[in-house]
Amino acid sequence: MIETIHLSKSYGKVQALIDLQLRIEQGKVFGFIGPNGAGKSTTMMILSTLLEPTEGEAFVCGYDVRKEPAEVRQSLGYMPDFFGVYDNLTAVEYLDFYAGAFKIAPHKRSSLIADLLELVNLSDKAEAYVDSLSRGMQQRLSLARCLIHDPQVLILDEPASGLDPRARIELREILKQLRCMGKTILISSHILPELAELCDDIGIIEKGRLIACGGLDEVSIRARGVTLMMVKTLRNHHRAALILAENMFVEDLEENMDGFRFRFIGSDHQKAELLQKLIEAEVAVSYFGESSENLEAVFLAITEGVAGR
Numbered sequence: 637m638i639e640t641i642h643l644s645k646s647y648g649k650v651q652a653l654i655d656l657q658l659r660i661e662q663g664k665v666f667g668f669i670g671p672n673g674a675g676k677s678t679t680m681m682i683l684s685t686l687l688e689p690t691e692g693e694a695f696v697c698g699y700d701v702r703k704e705p706a707e708v709r710q711s712l713g714y715m716p717d718f719f720g721v722y723d724n725l726t727a728v729e730y731l732d733f734y735a736g737a738f739k740i741a742p743h744k745r746s747s748l749i750a751d752l753l754e755l756v757n758l759s760d761k762a763e764a765y766v767d768s769l770s771r772g773m774q775q776r777l778s779l780a781r782c783l784i785h786d787p788q789v790l791i792l793d794e795p796a797s798g799l800d801p802r803a804r805i806e807l808r809e810i811l812k813q814l815r816c817m818g819k820t821i822l823i824s825s826h827i828l829p830e831l832a833e834l835c836d837d838i839g840i841i842e843k844g845r846l847i848a849c850g851g852l853d854e855v856s857i858r859a860r861g862v863t864l865m866m867v868k869t870l871r872n873h874h875r876a877a878l879i880l881a882e883n884m885f886v887e888d889l890e891e892n893m894d895g896f897r898f899r900f901i902g903s904d905h906q907k908a909e910l911l912q913k914l915i916e917a918e919v920a921v922s923y924f925g926e927s928s929e930n931l932e933a934v935f936l937a938i939t940e941g942v943a944g945r
């Protein structure tokens with residue numbers, strides 16, 4: 637669905653993207669993670685036909701971004717990391733403008749726009765002026781705009797940046813719905829944990845190079861020893877502390893009020909055995925799983941490696 641082959645981009649002497657090989661299958665959500673200036677926006681703009689690559693090829697839905705830009709644009713919705721302000725348009729007028737740009741017949745537009753506003757939870761803001769909307773609402777409107785021509789692929793450049801936690805959760809719920817609708821989604825973020833539950837695969841990019849790519853588990857294994865775990869206990873906390881301290885796969889054990897945080901270096905099988913031991917010792921385990929900081933830890937472990945090279 638999305639493929640790049642030896643894709644590179646230089647801005648003068650700055651090599652923004654170096655030999656990027658990426659393949660995202662239909663219906664997958666791919667998280668593109670990297671610090672500022674890593675090359676995420678450059679990749680997304682090339683895929684959206686807004687920027688010419690210096691070398692290499694890129695395809696969206698089988699269409700070549702260089703040779704078939706019109707087909708590529710028809711196949712994808714691109715959400716940039718900024719929202720252009722339109723002072724004098726209401727949400728409906730804004731979407732109608734883009735519907736016109738995609739040559740959607742006027743008689744089909746009002747029901748389409750109503751459906752899209754419902755999808756992004758903005759039905760009650762249909763007649764509100766775009767510049768009066770909060771940032772979270774503008775982001776959701778921008779997402780509706782991307783969907784106006786019902787593209788198969790969505791390219792979302794840091795859609796959650798600048799959003800408060802509630803707005804982020806709302807956005808994530810909408811993205812989950814889009815995933816259920818079978819859209820292929822490339823989404824970038826530097827707010828790392830937020831991508832964990834949403835993505836099938838992640839790619840970590842730094843200084844223009846893709847330095848790790850695959851399922852979250854696979855990438856975690858590559859960054860060995862960085863599975864951060866959390867265990868919460870309601871009863872027999874002290875017994876749990878002893879079992880964890882004795883386990884050879886537990887490292888950097890930290891204890892807090894209601895539980896523990898540690899690095900686990902064993903396999904899933906060994907993880908299951910640890911849980912079993914806790915339960916057999918009658919520890920009341922209320923949570924046993926990866927810490928939400930896990931993706932962050934993976935990212936740091938991998939990028940540290942690159943910085944050291």
Ligand SMILES: Nc1ncnc2c1ncn2[C@@H]1O[C@H](COP(=O)(O)OP(=O)(O)OP(=O)(O)O)[C@@H](O)[C@H]1O
Pocket residue numbers: 647650651652670671672673674675676677678679717826
């Ligand atoms: N128009 C431009 N002219 C010159 N250099 C540029 C231009 N656009 C981007 N760059 C440089 O290319 C590199 C990659 O930038 P890019 O915007 O793709 O990164 P990014 O991962 O999207 O970063 P951010 O998270 O800050 O948006 C950076 O070094 C950046 O300074």
